[in-house]
Amino acid sequence: MTTNGLSVAAAQQIAVALPVLDGEEAWTAEEVIEVRADLIAEIERMRRAVEASDAELEQLMGESSDTSGKDPGDVSSTNFERDQELSMNANTRTLLEQNEAALRRLEAGQFGVCENCGNPIGKARMEVFPKATMCVSCKQRAERR
Template sequence: MKSTTTAGAKSTATKTTAARARGLSDRLRVKDDESPWSEAEIKEVRGILLEEIEVHRQELQLAEQELDDLLRASTDGAGDDQADAGAKTAERVHEIALAANARAGLAQAEHALEQLEAGTYGICENCGNPIGKLRLQARPRATLCMTCQQKQDRH
């Protein structure tokens, strides 16, 4: 009986996801020279974002664990020469940077998924124009069109 219930739940979830994708394909904006988003394209982008979220969560967990281990293993530094103290500091800084990068990537991927679900995915957060399907397929977390991204990179 459980397998039937599980299969039924999976079927319902699949139908719900497909219906949501159909509704999104009509609402997501594209550039004038691009075709509308297809259900398959939306499903692919959603899958990529979900995978990125999971990878960033794992990276963040690992980096935080490494940092915790470093902090627990470190003592007050008594007896360390300058090279040892510097190496420990550099290692901590590296782990902090890894955690920060994973946290930022996670936030970006979650934001993109929220936008996808809300039907606002693919709209430049600076100028309000469509970002472009090709750019989003290459970089699903993009929040700026190429013009705005280039302006931001210059500053």
Template structure:
């Protein structure tokens, strides 16, 4: 049974219930599961702060990975090593490429979470529109799916 959507009606300003980009949503407009306490301004700020810190950390990590990949690509043309050295370089290069791709995807998710926070849709499942749950959002601020839809996604 899906949880019912519990969202306080946002105050309308200039005819639009959704804040303009860059304007933080009011905490009482963010979705919670039945029985959960509404978001407090401090909790919203903590989520935003955590996401902003993660974005900065990911950007730094991505720059390091890209620099490592560039160095490995530059050194990859050096054919003076034996086959074991070449294989090791290839494995390292593939690892760095995968790490950069993973970091890039996580960065996109964190940016998306910040955008949803600004729009007031943070905490709503992107599939069914039901609340994800405040506790889940606090544990995993980049979540975009409720538990039911996440489980369905993982079974596919």
């Protein structure tokens, strides 16, 4: 039986490989399937958002290239909208890449391993924030820098 392209047996193999913190219960195949489905849904949502943003940017770029005879206020407003859309597009692309990387780590059995210290990130943290790449301690140290 497969769920969203992943068999229960494959999910069980992944679950066994995933680290947990002391005191946490091991991952189950059902939890792996659920996290994977959530990541896939988020990836699809982000891809649609990037496509929509790309279309909006294309339109805004066309508008901003022809400024002859336009009111300076309109040109400024168009430039502001373009810059804002560029920023949102970049942020959406970053989130998409983070979700894709989380899915790859999950499928490789590396999900929940801190990229800094190599210790478990924690199952509870990964269920809430599957894009996490650092344990709480390493993340706090990184944010203080």
